[in-house]
Amino acid sequence: MDEVWEAQADWWQARFTRGVDAEYTQxxxxxxxxxxxxxxxxxxxxxxxxxxxxxxxxAGAVVVGVDGSAAQLAEAARRGGGVRYVRGSATGVPLRDAAADAVVLCLVVEHVGDLGALVDEVARVVRPGGTALVVMNHPLLHSPDSCWVDDWGPDGEAECYWRVGPYLPEAVLDEEVDPGVVVRFWHRPLSAYVNAFSARDLLVAEMVEPSPPEDFQVVLSDPAMAATIPRLLLLRLTKV
Ligand SMILES: C[S@@+](CC[C@H](N)C(=O)[O-])C[C@H]1O[C@@H](n2cnc3c(N)ncnc32)[C@H](O)[C@@H]1O
Structure with a gap:
């Protein structure tokens, strides 16, 4: 596991939790x-x-939270809420086979290097007929070097568009997401995820590509266009 989750857990918690991040809350x-x-x-x-x-x-479920970071789990325990927490790896989940009706991976798959081992574990822990919910940064629209471009033509006309960087090659990126905070991301095309899950009998039942929250659109020069570029992707997979 990337050390950033141990060393910078407080950065993650301050930036993305307790209702401060519109993507989470909305x-x-x-x-x-x-x-x-x-x-x-x-x-x-x-x-x-x-x-x-x-x-x-x-909502009434028995919930087990698994994370590799002691700092994240210490805060999770402080925040309480009736969840049972276990320190463990996403590629070696310390639970028995078919233990779960549902497994959640929320903004996790792009931080795990060994996709095969991760998917093996998800498929092992979900019971037949159960669900895996995977939320990730949209792999197509947030491939390396993808970004918003503002181009101003000679006549002063704005041409604003979303540039898509190299999408098909898998890549490892150490991205400085905030000053002094470097997070490791694995970029993979969407087919790498869908095919890895399908090979373990986890089939796509639903795919959601939400339009970004308004707070994310207004900072760009063409909010209407920005509303058409999803930042996130949710896959609901059913174990057959
Ligand atoms: C972006 S945070 C998301 C946290 C949480 N899922 C949420 O949405 O609020 C990624 C989390 O995955 C954990 N993580 C990353 N790689 C892991 C691995 N190989 N095994 C276990 N946990 C891992 C990190 O410690 C971190 O808490």
Whole structure:
């Protein structure tokens, strides 16, 4: 596991939890809660400080949160909420086979180098007929070097567009996401994910590409256009 989650857990918690991040409050948490309704046993792999796990427990599920970072789990325990936390790896989840009705991976797959081992574990822990919910940065639209471009023509006309960087090659990126905070991301094309899950009998039942929250659109010069470029992708997979 990337050391940043140990060394910079407080950075993650300050920037993305307790309601300060619109993507979580307006999109990720409601999308997941809706799809976890009715699940009796939920395993949240790479649970962080527990912002996905706590609402699932509040809704009545038995929830186990697994994370490799002691600093994240210490904060998760402080924040409480009835979740059972276990320190462990996403590629060696310390739970028995078919233990879960639903497994969640929320902004985790792009931080794990060994996709095959990760998917093996998800497929092992989800019971037949159960669900895996995977939220990730959209692999096509947030491939390396993808970004918003503002071009001003000679006549003063704005040409604003989203540039897509190299999409097909897998790549490892150490990205400085904030001054002094370097996070490792593995870029993979969407087919790498879908095919890895399908090969373990986890088939796509639903795919969600939400338009970014308004807060993310207005900072760009063409908010209407920005509304058409999703930042996130959710896959709901069913174990056959
Ligand atoms: C971007 S944070 C997301 C946290 C949480 N899922 C959420 O949405 O709030 C990624 C989390 O994955 C954990 N993580 C990354 N790689 C891991 C691995 N190989 N095994 C276990 N946890 C891992 C990190 O410690 C971190 O807490």
């Amino acid at each position: 999109q990720i948490l409601p999308l997941l809660a809706e799809r976890l309704a009715g699940a009796e046993v939920v395993v949240d792999v790479g649970c962080g400080e527990g912002q996905v796990a706590r609402p699932a427990a509040a």
